[in-house]
Structure formats: C-alpha cells, structure tokens
Amino acid sequence: xxxxxxxxxxxxxxxxxxxxxxxxxxxxxxxxxxxxxxxxxxxxxxxxxxxxxxxxxxxxxxxxxxxxxxxxxxxxxxxxxxxxxxxxxxxxxxxxxxxxxxxxxxxxxxxxxxxxxxxxxxxxxxxxxxxxxxxxxxxxxxxxxxxxxxxxxxxxxxxxxxxxxxxxxxxxxxxxxxxxxxxxxxxxxxxxxxxxxxxxxxxxxxxxxxxxxxxxxxxxxxxxxxxxxxxxxxxxxxxxxxxxxxxxxxxxxxxxxxxxxxxxxxxxxxxxxxxxxxxxxxxxxxxxxxxxxxxxxxxxxxxxxxxxxxxxx
Numbered sequence: 001x002x003x004x005x006x007x008x009x010x011x012x013x014x015x016x017x018x019x020x021x022x023x024x025x026x027x028x029x030x031x032x033x034x035x036x037x038x039x040x041x042x043x044x045x046x047x048x049x050x051x052x053x054x055x056x057x058x059x060x061x062x063x064x065x066x067x068x069x070x071x072x073x074x075x076x077x078x079x080x081x082x083x084x085x086x087x088x089x090x091x092x093x094x095x096x097x098x099x100x101x102x103x104x105x106x107x108x109x110x111x112x113x114x115x116x117x118x119x120x121x122x123x124x125x126x127x128x129x130x131x132x133x134x135x136x137x138x139x140x141x142x143x144x145x146x147x148x149x150x151x152x153x154x155x156x157x158x159x160x161x162x163x164x165x166x167x168x169x170x171x172x173x174x175x176x177x178x179x180x181x182x183x184x185x186x187x188x189x190x191x192x193x194x195x196x197x198x199x200x201x202x203x204x205x206x207x208x209x210x211x212x213x214x215x216x217x218x219x220x221x222x223x224x225x226x227x228x229x230x231x232x233x234x235x236x237x238x239x240x241x242x243x244x245x246x247x248x249x250x251x252x253x254x255x256x257x258x259x260x261x262x263x264x265x266x267x268x269x270x271x272x273x274x275x276x277x278x279x280x281x282x283x284x285x286x287x288x289x290x291x292x293x294x295x296x297x298x299x300x301x302x303x304x305x306x307x308x309x310x311x312x313x
Contacts, residue, residue, distance in 0.1 A: 002253050007081065007091045009256045014080040017260070018233035019043035019226075025271045032275055043229065047222055055218035060120040068115030069216060069223030075108045076230040083234045084158045084241050085263060098146035098156045105235075106139045108227070116212040127211025134190070137293035141187050144300040148180040149242060151307055158242060165246040172246070179303035181243040186296035188239050192232045194278050195292065240266045 023040040030037025039045075057066055081092040082101055113135070116128035150156040152171060153164045165172050189195050193209055213224045241249065245266060250258045 003091060005253055006256045009253075009260075010085050011077070011080045013260050013263070014083075014085060014230065014233055014237075015077075017263070018229045019047060021233055021236070021264075021267050021271070022229050024268070025274065028271055029275050029278070032279055043225075047226055050217075050222035050225060051219060053218040053221075055216075055220045057220070058119065058121075058215065061215075062118040062120075064111070065115045065118035065215075066220075068111045068118075069220040069227070072108045072111050073223045073227045073230075075104050075111075076227045076234065079104055079234055080230065082158070083237055084162045085237045085259070098150050098158060098161075099143060101158070102139070102143045102146050105142060105231070106135075108231070109135055109139065112212055112224075116215075119215045121215055124212060124214050127214070131209075131212055134289055134293060137290060137297055138187055138190060141183060141293065141297045141300050144297070144304060145180045145184045145187065148176055148300060148303040148307065151304065152176050152180075158238070162241055162246050162249075165242070176303045176307040177243070179299050179306070181239075183296045183299035183303065184239055184243050186292065186299070188235050189274070189277065190289065190293060190296075191235060194274055195281070195289065236267065236270060237263065240270060244270070 020040060020043075023038065023043045026042070027037045027040050079101060082095070082097075082104075109131075113128045113132050116124040116131075119125075146156075149161055152174065153161045155161055155164070165177075171177060209228070213221065216224050240246075240263075248262050248266065250256070250262070
C-alpha cells in the first residue's frame with residue numbers, strides 16, 4: 001500500500017509543480033531583464049483557459065495531427081512514473097530504464113513532428129523539418145548520455161543509479177560522469193527552449209517549438225503546452241537527481257512528502273543557473289544550433305570513450 005501512496009505523491013507532485021517551476025523561471029528571467037514579468041501562477045491560468053476553449057481543427061488535418069497532443073501527454077504521464085523525483089520506488093520503478101526513458105522522450109518528439117506535418121500547413125511543416133534536423137543530433141545525445149551513466153554505475157535503472165551516486169563520491173566525481181553531466185545540461189538547454197536564438201527581425205522564421213504547435217488550439221493546445229511543461233520538469237529532475245546534485249532526497253512515505261520542498265529548493269538553484277547562462281550566452285543564428293548540439297553529442301561520446309579506455313578515474 002505504501003508504494004502506491006508514494007507513487008501517487010510523486011506523480012501528483014510532478015503534474016502540479018511543473019507549471020509552478022516554469023512560472024518561477026519566467027518570473028525570475030523577467031526580473032533580470034528589469035521587467036515585472038508574469039505571475040509565477042500564470043501558467044495555471046493559461047492552462048485552465050486552454051482547457052475551457054473549443055478545439056478547432058482544419059478539415060485537411062489527419063489522424064496524427066488530431067491525436068498527437070493527447071498521445072504525447074500520455075507519454076509524459078507515463079514517464080512521471082519512471083523518473084526518479086524521489087528515492088523511494090514507484091509502482092513502475094522496477095521497469096524503469098534509462099534507454100527506455102530516452103526512447104519514450106524520442107517517441108514524444110517524433111509524434112509532435114508528425115502531428116505538425118500531418119496538418120498540411122507549410123509553416124508548421126517547415127518548423128517540423130527544422131525540429132527533425134536538430135532532433136537527429138539531440139536524441140542520440142540523450143541516449144549516449146544515459147548509456148554513459150548506465151555503464152558507469154553498472155545499472156540502467158535510474159533509481160538505483162541515484163542511490164549509487166549518493167553513496168559513492170568516486171563515481172560522481174569521475175570524468176565520465178562530469179562530461180555526461182555537461183552534455184546532458186546542453187541537451188536540456190536546447191530541448192526546453194533555453195538557448196537564445198537570433199530571429200533576424202522575422203521571429204516566425206526562427207520558431208521551432210512554437211511553429212510545430214501553431215495550428216493547435218483549445219484542448220489540444222492544453223495537451224501540447226502541458227506536455228512541454230511536464231517534459232521540462234522531468235528532464236530537469238533527471239539533471240538534478242542523477243547528474244548534478246543527487247543528494248538531499250528522503251525515502252519512505254513521509255520522506256516523499258518532504259521531497260516536494262526539497263525539489264523546489266533544487267529547482268530554484270537550477271533556475272538561477274539557467275537564467276545566468278541564458279543571459280550570458282550571446283544569441284546565435286538558428287543554423288548554429290546544430291553546432292551547439294554537435295558539441296553536446298561529442299561530449300557524451302567522449303564520456304563513454306573515457307570509461308572504456310579506463311580514463312574515468
């Protein structure tokens with residue numbers, strides 16, 4: 001019974017806190033730009049507004065475009081059962097797998113791209129094409145990074161990996177883990193839209209994430225937006241609990257409740273770091289994103305190579 005309660009706390013925590021974390025990020029970012037910024041609860045209001053509105057879909061849209069938003073949200077909810085946001089096992093923890101999780105993230109990305117193409121809109125198809133080009137570098141990075149952590153700790157279960165890293169500083173400080181962490185940080189910055197891109201005066205031409213979902217509205221827009229927010233929270237939690245700072249989480253039923261404010265504190269630190277990085281990085285041309293992702297992929301491959309060569313110590 002306890003494992004079901006812990007699972008419920010983790011999943012509900014992810015579903016409820018993810019819009020708050022995104023709202024805090026936008027508010028702090030606005031403050032650094034000397035703007036008042038939106039309320040930290042603004043995304044809750046936006047999601048409720050989308051949910052109340054009717055979805056209007058073009059008659060030229062296909063099956064994938066109509067159903068991709070709900071399928072992507074379902075994948076994110078499934079991942080909420082698998083990502084270690086608290087150290088205690090969830091119901092599906094024995095089935096959790098780094099590579100399986102990477103494949104689910106990739107599947108969600110593919111469905112979003114196919115949904116944009118299936119709309120028969122030139123603009124969304126252009127954004128989907130660019131997204132597919134960058135995904136060809138981003139998704140392999142995610143897989144290789146997870147593979148690096150798996151071979152380093154001898155397990156592909158993220159919950160066991162978290163426990164190993166908290167008790168073994170040798171693994172955490174190894175060069176393999178450091179390079180994999182940097183590679184995953186780069187991936188996270190791109191995947192969550194934190195990489196500043198120069199629009200060249202025509203912002204529509206540089207839209208990737210926004211361009212893919214341009215034709216969605218109402219409930220479908222709710223599914224898409226909420227999926228993106230949950231994805232950001234899940235990837236950020238992996239970055240925190242597996243790569244950057246695996247300590248501080250509590251186990252047990254009471255511990256799973258304590259983990260909620262602990263994760264908020266961890267996220268505040270990560271948000272400040274992300275805002276500093278985003279404000280420090282000069283805006284890049286859209287075609288330079290491939291260079292950024294190539295560097296991330298090279299670092300991930302190097303982390304595995306060093307482990308195999310014995311240079312991780």
